[in-house]
Amino acid sequence: MGxxxxxxxxxxxxxxxxMYQKMAEIRRFEDQVHETFSTGVLPxxxxxxxxxxxxxxxxxxxxxxxxxxxxxxxxxxxxxxxxCDLKGMMAEIYGKSTGLCKGKGGSMHIADVSKGMLGANxxxxxxxxxxxxxxxxxxxxKTGGVAVCFFGDGANNHGTFHEGINMAxxxxxxxxFVAENNGYAEATPFEYASSCExxxxxxxxxxxxxxTVDGKDTMAVYxxxxxxxxxxxxxxxxxxxxxxxxxxxxxxxxxxxxxxxxEERDEHLKELDAIIRFRQHVLTTDLASEDELxxxxxxxxxxxxxxxxFAEKSPMPEADQLTTDVYVDYQPGGEE
Amino acid sequence: MAVxxxxxxxxxxxxxxxxxxxxxxxxxxxxxxxxxVFRATDGLHATFGDERVMDTPLAESxxxxxxxxxxxxxxxxxxEMQFAxxxxxxxxxxxxxxxxxxxxxxxxxxxxxxxxxxxxxxxxGALYHSQSIEALFSSVPGLKVVxxxxxxxVKGLLKAAIRDDxxxxxxxxxxAYRLIKGDVPDxxxxxxxxxxxxxxxxEDITVITYGLCVHFALQAAEKLEKEGHSAHILxxxxxxxxxxxxxxxxxxxxxxxxxxxxxxxxxxxxxEVAAIIAxxxxxxxxxxxxxxxxxxxxxxxxxxxxxxxxxxxxxxxETAMRDLAEY
Numbered sequence: 001m002g003x004x005x006x007x008x009x010x011x012x013x014x015x016x017x018x019m020y021q022k023m024a025e026i027r028r029f030e031d032q033v034h035e036t037f038s039t040g041v042l043p044x045x046x047x048x049x050x051x052x053x054x055x056x057x058x059x060x061x062x063x064x065x066x067x068x069x070x071x072x073x074x075x076x077x078x079x080x081x082x083x084c085d086l087k088g089m090m091a092e093i094y095g096k097s098t099g100l101c102k103g104k105g106g107s108m109h110i111a112d113v114s115k116g117m118l119g120a121n122x123x124x125x126x127x128x129x130x131x132x133x134x135x136x137x138x139x140x141x142k143t144g145g146v147a148v149c150f151f152g153d154g155a156n157n158h159g160t161f162h163e164g165i166n167m168a169x170x171x172x173x174x175x176x177f178v179a180e181n182n183g184y185a186e187a188t189p190f191e192y193a194s195s196c197e198x199x200x201x202x203x204x205x206x207x208x209x210x211x212t213v214d215g216k217d218t219m220a221v222y223x224x225x226x227x228x229x230x231x232x233x234x235x236x237x238x239x240x241x242x243x244x245x246x247x248x249x250x251x252x253x254x255x256x257x258x259x260x261x262x263e264e265r266d267e268h269l270k271e272l273d274a275i276i277r278f279r280q281h282v283l284t285t286d287l288a289s290e291d292e293l294x295x296x297x298x299x300x301x302x303x304x305x306x307x308x309x310f311a312e313k314s315p316m317p318e319a320d321q322l323t324t325d326v327y328v329d330y331q332p333g334g335e336e
Numbered sequence: 337m338a339v340x341x342x343x344x345x346x347x348x349x350x351x352x353x354x355x356x357x358x359x360x361x362x363x364x365x366x367x368x369x370x371x372x373v374f375r376a377t378d379g380l381h382a383t384f385g386d387e388r389v390m391d392t393p394l395a396e397s398x399x400x401x402x403x404x405x406x407x408x409x410x411x412x413x414x415x416e417m418q419f420a421x422x423x424x425x426x427x428x429x430x431x432x433x434x435x436x437x438x439x440x441x442x443x444x445x446x447x448x449x450x451x452x453x454x455x456x457x458x459x460x461g462a463l464y465h466s467q468s469i470e471a472l473f474s475s476v477p478g479l480k481v482v483x484x485x486x487x488x489x490v491k492g493l494l495k496a497a498i499r500d501d502x503x504x505x506x507x508x509x510x511x512a513y514r515l516i517k518g519d520v521p522d523x524x525x526x527x528x529x530x531x532x533x534x535x536x537x538x539e540d541i542t543v544i545t546y547g548l549c550v551h552f553a554l555q556a557a558e559k560l561e562k563e564g565h566s567a568h569i570l571x572x573x574x575x576x577x578x579x580x581x582x583x584x585x586x587x588x589x590x591x592x593x594x595x596x597x598x599x600x601x602x603x604x605x606x607x608e609v610a611a612i613i614a615x616x617x618x619x620x621x622x623x624x625x626x627x628x629x630x631x632x633x634x635x636x637x638x639x640x641x642x643x644x645x646x647x648x649x650x651x652x653x654e655t656a657m658r659d660l661a662e663y
Contacts, residue, residue: 043640044460095639106462106638122464123422124394157393159425185394187370193393259370319645322637332632 010226011219016287017296019061019218023053023275024300026077029086030249032304033076033093033107037253043095046107049077051216051248054274055180056081058221059148059241062229066145068116068134070127072180073108074247075120078150083115090307096314103317104325116145125155128164128177135173135238146174146232154185156199165238169206174232176225179242180215186251187259203240215243216268218278246272340520343513345487346376346452349494350414352524354384357412360498363390364399364416364452373418374454374513400426400451404434404503407449412498420455420507421464421635427472434503435478446501450494454510456548456598457636458647461510466636466643468599473505474576474608480504480529481576485550487518489573492527500529509548516551530574532582538568541661542586544609545596546572549648553596556654565661575605580612587613591622594660598648601629623663628656 030050037046049056052074060069060081071078079089084100092099093107100112111119118134121127131149138145155161156179168175179199183190196202203210209231213220221243228239246268250257270276282288323332340348353360361384362377368391371378381389392399396417403413417423423430430451437447457466474481482497482504484490490508497504527533535550536557543553550571557567570586572578587593593613595606610625628648630636636646 043643044462044638045465092638097639099639101638103639103642104463104637109463109638122462123424125425154394157395159395159397185365186373187366188391188393192391316641317639319641322633322642322645323631326633 011222011287013287015061016282017292019057019222020278020282020288020293021296021300022057022060022081023218023278024297025086025303026050026053026056026080027275028300028304029080029089029307030076032308034249034253036308042093044106045252045254046093047074047252048247048249049074051268051274052077052180052182052245054218054221054278055178055215055243055245056150058218059176059178059225061222062225063116063146063148065114065116066143067147068118068131068145069148069150070118070131070134071120071150072127072152072155073120073122073124074152075108075110079110079112079117079120082117084110084112084117086303086307087310088112090311091314094311094314095316096311097317097321098310098314102321104322125151125158125160127151128155128160129167131175131177132164132168132173135168135175136171138174139171144233146176146229148176148178150178150180152185153179153181153183153190153194153199154188156202157193165206165208165240168238169208172235172237174235175238176228176232177238177240178225179240180245181242182245182247184251184259189259198242200240200242208238208240210240210242212242212244215245216272216274216277218274219281337519337521339517340487341514342487342490342508342516343374343376345490345520346494346508347378347380348520349491350377350380351383353495353498354380354388356524359410360412360414361388361390362414362416363392363403365392365394365418367391367416372416374510376416376452396422396424396426397429401429401433403449403451404429404437404447407447408437408445410446412448412450414450414452414498417451417453419465420453420469421467423451423453423469430473430479430503430505431476435476438502439478447503448501449503450497450506451504452506452508454513455507456509456511457643458511460638460640460643461636462638463635468597470507470575471599471604474605476576478502479576480574481507482529482574483507483547484573485512485535485547485571486516487520489527489533491520492525493529493573495524496526496529499526504529507547512548530577530579532579533571533573534569534586535571536567536569538566538590540566540590541592541594541657542568542570542590543594543596543657544570544572544583544586544606546575546605547598549596549598549653552648552650552653553657555650556657559654560657560661563658565658567657572605572609578608578612583609583612584616587617588620591620592660592663593621594626594628594656596628596648596653596656598630600632601627602632604629623660626656626660628652
């Protein structure tokens, strides 16, 4: 029995519809933020995940609340795939008191411990040791949980990449390192900045399995992640998965993206688009019907509208709330 | 003489130094064809090419460390940290290596490296794009920390930093980049690192500050002048090591001192300034030394009301100056 046949069995109709829903939520959420950002309503800058949906969803499909993830500055997709509340996320991006971080964090720092979401992160490479630590705690406490570290191709040249993966490897920790190689570290091409052909080649340095998959093929990501999560849960240690993907928007909103070509953009937005391809897969394998997917599309549209309305109507935090949550038992004095 | 923005003065200084000395080169994340995220190195790649304007991988520790190694062999690298907040992985290389090379090599090795980094808030950057980091590096003998406030000072001090045989951390307020404009001479000039500068002569109160806050103090001083209060404003320019002589002189001049920083208060630069004044000027003071600073929270939060509360602004400065004048 080939790998793909096993996966055909493991992917239930219910799971496939969940995945389709999450991908649709991410896309619509990001398209909405893109549009809202252009009106000047959002108080800070945003890095959008649209185009990379297959990665977050293909991986998180194998996780539950006892499993944790670390994210990046491009974190909205990870948050959604891990089950963060869309209203709380949108409100956070608006800087509102009802946001998941009460307005303190913003787009780049959304976190939700109840969902095992250790946080989007404004520091490139910040997540490797954190995920390794989360994996260590799962191992020591025997929770059966795993930790996933999502990171971009820029981060694979950071010291923490090497330090974190090596430590996870020597201690055989239940961690999956998932590279989202979208081709550009901000504006710098992957080929320029990395000495390897594939990020997954680097797994050999740590004696762990590494593989590269088409990160816009949801099933390819799903299958690779399933193998890695199983290894992790069986105590066999970490895996490095590289997902070749593409960001539909720029590094940040406002990025002129002069480093991209029109050809590559067209290709990625059309025939290579992860959602179009997964939709087709789901339909041809009878995992869901056209009607079912249509009704998911409709409910997602409503969800995002509700999230925007919630964010718009929520109050800004009081200014003096900035001195809360510094320590567990001590609140520093403010300074006026 | 041309009027230019703060960031244009950065670019100008880099360009002139690169023309003057072939050992000067620039490295950092997207500093090449992209010209840096703030455009500080705009045009330099086109003029000087790949070998003198080098894009690096996202690896701050290596950006600083590689520059330090090249500097030990006489090159004069100018390393850019994309945001000052991202400098933390490079802390080890800067503090353990750059700052100690001369001392531990019995003065055999120079380390003529300049590390530029945009710092400061008020740009809606939230936690990791708004921090002031100067205090973290300002208890490290061997290192110099320069924080200019005007385009004139930027050009003169950045040139001096590049020519300095010791490591200089050159911190540029990112909100000042396009907000602050001023006259900059076309000719070559340097300004002394380690020397503070009187930005305004006055008689009643002394304000000692640096960076963007200098402009808030200057604005407030104009208003207070109309109320009959005359403010003397000292711009530290170099925050480590401090210009003790200038601080003492400025404090003694009026006997009433207000110290201002955008950084959080406890452990900040102005605490050390206060200590210098307390040591040397106790009997010259007519009021307790006043400190106006950010709140002691981990970083600037995202939501606009909280960011506004954190940030220094002309109103806060004006109120503090008036209170001191009326003390």
